[in-house]
Amino acid sequence: MRMFRNDYSEGAAPRIMDALVATNDEQCVGYTEGDPHCERARRLILDVCGLDEGEADVQFCVGGTSANVIGVTGMLRDWEGVICTRDAHINVHETGAVAACGRTVLPTDDADGFLSPEGAERVYAFQTSCGRHMTRPAAVYVTNATELGGVWDTARLDAICDWAHERGLRVFLDGARLASALTSEGNDVTLSHIAHTVDAFYLGGTKNGMLFGEAMVIRDERLREAFPFLVKERGGLVAKGRLLGVQFEAAFERGEGDAEAPYWSMARHANRMAADLRAGLVGLGFEPYGSSPSNQQFFVVSPAQQAAFEQAVGAETFYVLDDGRKVVRFVTSWATSRGDVDDLLEFAATIA
Structure with missing residues (x-):
């Protein structure tokens, strides 16, 4: 992935x-x-x-x-x-x-x-x-x-x-x-x-x-x-x-046919992919940490889930909570596709 x-x-x-x-x-x-x-x-x-x-x-x-x-x-x-x-x-x-x-x-x-x-x-x-x-x-x-x-x-x-x-x-x-x-x-x-x-x-x-x-x-x-x-x-x-x-x-510099400059369209795409990922993970029962509307999404997971996400997609751990659960971060970019999001969600379903 x-x-x-x-x-x-x-x-x-x-x-x-x-x-x-x-x-x-x-x-x-x-x-x-x-x-x-x-x-x-x-x-x-x-x-x-x-x-x-x-x-x-x-x-x-x-x-x-x-x-x-x-x-x-x-x-x-x-x-x-x-x-x-x-x-x-x-x-x-x-x-x-x-x-x-x-x-x-x-x-x-x-x-x-x-x-x-x-x-x-x-x-x-x-x-x-x-x-x-x-x-x-x-x-x-x-x-x-x-x-x-x-x-x-x-x-x-x-x-x-x-x-x-x-x-x-x-x-x-x-x-x-x-x-x-x-x-x-x-x-x-x-x-x-x-x-x-x-x-x-x-x-x-x-x-x-x-x-x-x-x-x-x-x-x-x-x-x-x-x-x-x-x-x-x-x-x-x-x-x-x-x-x-x-x-x-x-x-x-906006090219012919561009609705906006690439600087903004690249970021807007990353945000859309992040929103799709967030909705998918929430739908699978994962608990969001905060309410980020940006291209960074944070979720609370078990240590076993954290290890699985880190190995599969490189998700970084940002915090360890008092109960031992971990807060991991997923980040999207201009290069993230809907297929990439779907692949991650398909994997997440196996460890939910």
Whole structure:
């Protein structure tokens, strides 16, 4: 069976690969500086974000961890830290990358993947209670979709952004799966709203049909100034930078007959496959963990079922519950077919 371990096990989607092949013999200047593909991709992204030229910078990163480290640390000074949820990628899955750069991660007690103003306020109040003797919060980090597949709505996003900006904190949004979030069922957040509300965010490519790459949109002046230097210093500058530009150019350029740009249609397809998988597993009696509308689906299973799913389709274990049962994750992508979903459901029926 096809793996459901993550959404980046495959190579590039056909439209992206065709663009890479078609431009393979071109000679371009390096490092995303001035080549026609990166420049066109920047203009396409600014346009879809509803931003004017000069209102924000569009910069390219090789992957999510690189984007998070450069983006977050570029907003902070030595004595400052970033507030996030306890399950945030920068706190759990990035090997202490932010801390390794001399910056402090300040987790809240939020347990659902969403950073709340209440949780953030508790951390902020504590960290500012002793003046210069404690790390001072200067930014918040949020993820859309969240680590548990949750999708932010406008009211919730505005609440945490308003809370942060009222205290002079910057907001950084991890958009590794932003395409899935914005095309999910019931989503009411627009890309333009994000672009005008947070201080910096990125459009994930690695997890949405590209070989690699993320496009960061930066309004924050401190990060705009720091990014060109940090991306080099922190090992994230790609010499063959046009490869990033070509992919994002192809992803955001609508072809003849396209209802929407491939970036959105690829994510919408992944979400549909995830919804079909969720409905099928629920129909077989499996217990969902949370209510993700994105391309990540979580289920509570027995240890024996977990082992079977891991061996069959690579499903990862995210949590072990107090009663010994496990929470496993299934992830769909642009390459997931209805036949792949049916194969998994047929297997799941044998262990239900």
